[in-house]
Amino acid sequence: MTYALSGALQTAVYGLLQADPALETLVGEAIFDCPPAGTLPPLYVALGPERVREAGDKDGNGAWHEFDISVVTENAGFLTAKQAAGAISDALHGADLTLGRGVLVGLWFLRAKAGLEADGRRRIDLTFRARVEDVVAP
Template sequence: MTYAFSWPLQQALYAALGDQPTIAAEADGGVHDAPPHADALGPDPAPFLLIGEETVEAWGDADMAGAAHVLTISVISGEAGFGRLKRIAGAVCDAALGPLILSRGRVALARFLGARTRLIARAGLRRIDLRFRFAIEQDG
């Protein structure tokens, strides 16, 4: 087991999300690994993606060793309604579950675990948190 696949996984996800046409067209606020400062968002923030929380556990068997990463990708916006966010969330699933090219390791398994959609009234935001599990094994 190693945590060494975490950064290559994040880089691959960032690239895949940025290359996905629906995300490029709809998520005007971009893809981030830290929430943008509130001042930068403005009063009604355009949709943006946040590659967020991650937990990592040992994964494998006697013949292979790797790590299982459970990772959250959030779609956040200050716009009214969830329609646009749901279109973007669908595109996030397509990108995250598609082929990912890692600089180290190989994705042996990619799974969608679930989602949570919520209104954060006090902040005037809508948010969809998508959870994925990636099992990564050492290549070669």
């Protein structure tokens, strides 16, 4: 097992989302690893929780990463949040991410949940699964 690729995976996903033109049209630069303190934009994207389990074998270390990406909006209705969530899904579907360490074997959409937060904001949590392997030079 290895958790050593978690940072590399997060960096690659974050960079891909920041560079995606369709997502930029919808949320601008409001893509956060962690939402900033203070006033938040009316529509933003935030990387969220991650769950990791072992996937190594006799040939090397690897892991399954399930991670959430949230779209949050104070706009009435879910339409703008769903449009942003769709752009995220499109950007990550079949993405061939280059990691700073290791390799991405595959990346898949698992599920989404849309709901209301206590303050009335609408929120969509997208969950993706990635399989990564560590690459060790001989």
